[in-house]
Amino acid sequence: MVRHDTFTISRHLDVPPGEVFTAFADTTIRRRWFRLPGHAASYEHDFRVGGGETARSTYTGLDTAPERLEYRSRYIDILGVRRIVYNYEAIIDDQLRWTSLVTVQLDAETHGTRLHWTEQAAFVRYTGDGGTDLAHLRGATVLRLNGLDAALQPRPPRRPPVDVRTGLRD
Template sequence: MIKHTTFTLERDFPVPPAEVFARWADPQSKATWFAGPKAEHELDFRVGGTEIAKGVNGEGEQLAFEGVYREIVPGERIVYSGVLSVGDTVATVSQTTVQFEASSTGTRLLLTEQGAFLDGHEEPEWRQTGCGSQLDALEKLISDAG
């Protein structure tokens, strides 16, 4: 069983695109809002570079996200592909595009994700909620900094 889906999340930030982009590019910053305090996180932010986040879900199962950066245009966009595994089982394969657009109040961020959700190991709604929570954490990090 495979479910295919695409969703887009939008957020507005009261800072310039370069500042929001920097929160994606900096390993320490990205670990704070993307992975959370109890997860392991590694980031090699360059085209061809990888991102790995490992943690445990609510049922105690090991989760691992492994992403590869396909395109990076500083201050404008990031494109990466990723695989989420539960234990040794591939749950989701996805492609994500993040756009940073200047707005009258700072930055409009658009995150679009296209995914193949395999055998019910992850549901599209769970992923959309998780991505939304990560963007909420990014908003808080930027708000607390400034």
């Protein structure tokens, strides 16, 4: 049996839609907020219709065996700085766990952008009745959007290092 779930998360971001769009399109900025958990991660990103992203990592949880994680996406529709539609697959230890269709809509608001993230997931393998997996996906999406928001914040200037002999900054 396949379990389905659809959810929408909306939030205000303090930058214009063009900057939010760039955080999806620009690989350097994207790496600041889109990452797989674990170590030995690798990423390939091609932001265009028909392009996509592949990410792999190895995750070891507390008292669990290492898991090989893989994420594969394909961009279906990109409408300027207003909309991104893509699908992705989540694969754990070479087994497809779920696939999703995601629509990201960016609407200009006073002092920023209203982002609407709608995800339609189909869990083909799940734990128990699937309720934990659905909650995990929703929670992980909230965390990912928190990372997006943080990546969009101005970065503080780097402070010069403290000289260990004098305790003063250069």
